[in-house]
Amino acid sequence: MAVNTKAFLEINEQLQAQQVTLVAVSKIKPAGDIQELYDLGQRDFGENYVQELAEKHLLLPNDIRWHFIGHLQSNKVKYIAPFVHLIHGVDSYKLLLEIDKQARKFDRVIQCLLQVHVAQEETKFGFNEIELMEAMDAIHKYKLLNELRNVEVVGLMGMASFTDDVEQLRKEFKYLKLLFDGCADLPWNTQFNTLSMGMSGDFKLAIEEGSTMVRIGSLLFGARQ
Template sequence: MSIKENLFEIKNTFKNPECLLVAVSKTKSIEAIKEAYETGIRDFGENKVQELVEKHEHLPSDIRWHMIGHLQRNKVKYIAPFVYLIHGVDSYKLLKEIDKQASKVDRIIHCLLQIHIAQEESKFGFDENELNEMFNSMEIQSLKNIKIIGLMGMATFTEDTQKIRSEFRGLKNLFETLKAKNLPSNFDLKEISMGMSGDYLLAQEEGSTMVRIGSAIFGSR
């Protein structure tokens, strides 16, 4: 099927029509991204800074670019002028660097905190204790050029749907717990980014507001 047909089919299966579809375009050609763009998609996700910068330069200016991969602190400066949302903020040091680079280009960059919800060691992210430590430190309130708008999580890579559902539910519960707290002014929690090509329907059932779908749109790499 074509990219257009794939997108039509995916949208028809959505449990929540309000859920934002981020088309994961990593390793995909400019032409493939244009094809998705022509169907009305404006949110695209990349996981490598160099590829993100190159595509931003060659594609329409109204595309909202999402950095969805692990972001190294020394690469933040390259995407700070234009990135729409950084999904994988997995440390306070990275948050500080984003704030520093955003202030240089006079922007407020929206971020999601990546939470370690999977059982696998390979996944990055905060755990609940690290989050509470960060909230309780006064220093985070000094970051004026970032806005934390939600949480992101990646479920364990498994066929066990109950396990995946449980991990998504845990992230939603954490989101609700945090929302009920008296958070610093640079927090405005409204997004939960969870769910990919294989589990986005489960994620939507458990409260996802944003899904990251690549292979189901563009075909496997």
């Protein structure tokens, strides 16, 4: 299946009206498909694999905002640090420190989202509520020491359960929004403005519950082979 231009234009218009950022999930899709959406005005693209992202970065226009949305290993950060726009899945404090270290080498500030585990599946990564609060406290302490200068934690990301149960999905999105609001209300946390939740099957529900950024792949590029 080629790029669904009609779906992109409809979804993009809807999200722009709601002031929600669309991240087109382009993993395992050829550079030509990404270029097609780029030519229609899309600039935010999400990738899951470091090597694939690094290769596409070299092939495609420099003003693309690349989002890393997969599980990121600390030893792979160095490959995307020179150019990545936003890292969605920061699921440990160790990873945040490594991103800061690699960003410093390129004199960049890399924006990050802390990933929160809200789904029923145990396979998904992320902080629980207690770990999230501990991480936020540690970030504040490091900032007071003028450290962590090359990362900026700008929000939260979460993946809901893989289910058709609308009430379960809504419950998980509400919970993530509650945690997001709690973090955003911290008086020192002035850059917290992004809540990334919602994908092709549930993005409308996620937006109803307060999402500011959605990650959509199959509706735009077709199902993965």
